[in-house]
Amino acid sequence: MDLSLLASLKPTIKIFYDDPYLKVCESNVIKFIREGGKGYIVLDKTIFHPQGGGQPSDIGLIVGKLGKMDVKKVMEKGNVIIHWGKVEGNFVENEIVNCKLSWPERYYNMKVHTAGHILDYALLNVWNKPVSTVSANHGPNAFIEYEGSFLKNFDKNKIIEVANTIVNEGKNVKSYYVRKEMIEKAIFNAPNLGRIPDLENYRIVEIENVNAMPCGGTHVANTKEIGEIKIDRIEEGTGTFKIFYSV
Numbered sequence: 001m002d003l004s005l006l007a008s009l010k011p012t013i014k015i016f017y018d019d020p021y022l023k024v025c026e027s028n029v030i031k032f033i034r035e036g037g038k039g040y041i042v043l044d045k046t047i048f049h050p051q052g053g054g055q056p057s058d059i060g061l062i063v064g065k066l067g068k069m070d071v072k073k074v075m076e077k078g079n080v081i082i083h084w085g086k087v088e089g090n091f092v093e094n095e096i097v098n099c100k101l102s103w104p105e106r107y108y109n110m111k112v113h114t115a116g117h118i119l120d121y122a123l124l125n126v127w128n129k130p131v132s133t134v135s136a137n138h139g140p141n142a143f144i145e146y147e148g149s150f151l152k153n154f155d156k157n158k159i160i161e162v163a164n165t166i167v168n169e170g171k172n173v174k175s176y177y178v179r180k181e182m183i184e185k186a187i188f189n190a191p192n193l194g195r196i197p198d199l200e201n202y203r204i205v206e207i208e209n210v211n212a213m214p215c216g217g218t219h220v221a222n223t224k225e226i227g228e229i230k231i232d233r234i235e236e237g238t239g240t241f242k243i244f245y246s247v
C-alpha cells in the first residue's frame, strides 16, 4: 500500500492537540482500505497520535457497526492521519465509529515526553550552554541523544536533582500556536536553536518558567504527574551521548 496516495485527502482534525486527555471519541470514516486481515482507516478527526517527533504511535480500538480495528500503528502522511491494524468485519465510508485509546501506553508517553523537555532544561542548566539533540525516543526505553560528551561536561546527580525539582514544583505545561514572525520571542531555553524548522505556524509547548520549544507531541498538564525522572544509563558515543531515562 502506497500511503502517499492518502495524503491528498482532507487534513485530519487532531483532537489530541486540543485535549491530550481525551480517551474516546466519535469520528466519521473518510476512507477504508482492506489488505487481507488488516486494513487502513482515515477518519475526519482522531484522538490517536501518530508516530513522529520521537513519540511512538498510539494503540487502541476503532469500533463500527459492522466491524472493529485493533489499532496497532498510526502514521501521518501530509496532514492525513492513517490508522493501521487488524480488522474484523468491515467498515464503510461515511459511517460513525467509536475510537478508544489504550490509555496506559499513551499516558506513559505523555509523561516521558514531558520529562524529555525537562531533561533538555536540566542539561542546559547544568552546562550553562544551549544543547542540541540528535535523536530521541519518548516511549518505552526512552532516550535522548545529545551532541557533545557527557563525561566531560555533566554531573549525573546534578541533572537528576535539577530535573526532579521541576517535577516536584508542579509546573504547568501548556501548548499554543505562534506565527513565523513570533517564533524567536516565543521560545526560551530550547534545544536546537541553530536549526528551528522553517514553517508558517509553530506549535509551542511551554513548561512555565522552564522552557518553551516547538513540539508536535502530547504532554501532561502539570509536571507533578510525572512522579519521578530516573536516568537509567548513559551511553557515550563519538561526538554524541545518549541518556536513557524512565518515569
Ligand SMILES: [Zn+2]
Pocket: 113, 114, 117, 205, 215, 216, 217, 218, 219
Ligand atoms: Zn514535546
